[in-house]
Amino acid sequence: MALPPGIAVLYEELMDSHREPFVLFTPEGHPWRRSNFRIRFWRPAWDGIDLDEAGAGERRPPILPTSTFHEGRHTHSTWLTEDGIPEVARCAQLGQKMKGVARSSITWASAVVSRIDARADRLHVCRGRSGR
Template sequence: MIGGRPVLFAAVTIDLRTGTLHESAHSRWLGAPKTASSARVITLPPFLIGLLRQHLQRHDNEFIFTTKTGKWLWRSTFIRRVRQPAVNGNETMPHRRIRTVPIRPGLTFHGLRHSHKTWLIAGGAPEIAQARRLGHHLTNRVTEVYSHVATEVELRLLNDLQHRWHTATLNVRAHPAPSEPANRRLSGPLAA
């Protein structure tokens, strides 16, 4: 309880034995993550809990990103069908039923991790909370063994992420991107 209210967390668990989808040649399997510190529990801010619930209600599979039949996506298929259209948009691709504008052309999963780390730093999250959340191993053994992330710290971290989402959502609503690509004209030496 904090402030007289129960604390409810939703989390993603990355299991030490089966927490990562591996693929090689023509097979995929669940196996151990790259490092032991990659196995962790990642608490989720409320906005993400809501988005994941909405997404999972669209299918009856236990995994988040699957084919229509519930099978695991190949990494290349996920990148081509999900990530690239989301980050790069598909405005230049003909015959698309749904048009998407670019979010951040060229964005990668590793780029998302960098952004998340930056937000954690900006939000004042202690180094141990950052390391645990991102699956990093701290070289200072004393810090690693004796530091724990208190519930209050975790709540501040989640509240900061929730606030960032809310602010970004308001910003997008206040300054929506055009639905159709705008014709851009260059001026200066590049226009030639």
């Protein structure tokens, strides 16, 4: 899959920083399972961590205090739609399957990649507004 240039550079730096065959892996070097990653990383990042939680270390504010993880997925999907990203690419981005469509890979045209870049730029602007 073609990555936007800025993401491709970060991906290459990440892969060069370790010897594991995976982009993201557990401290033991195994691939993350969806449930482990969500419980240990996604939920604390999305919901924040209070000092009174066991093992909190330090307080981390939530990414978007008034929003849920599920709403974040819908927002992401809406932005992709607004940017004209085709449904097949949106489903791939969100890890969803399209009913009745069998495919082994998706060809990402440069026009689609530039629209994804535009969405990424918007995300950075929104993150700046939230103070993170």
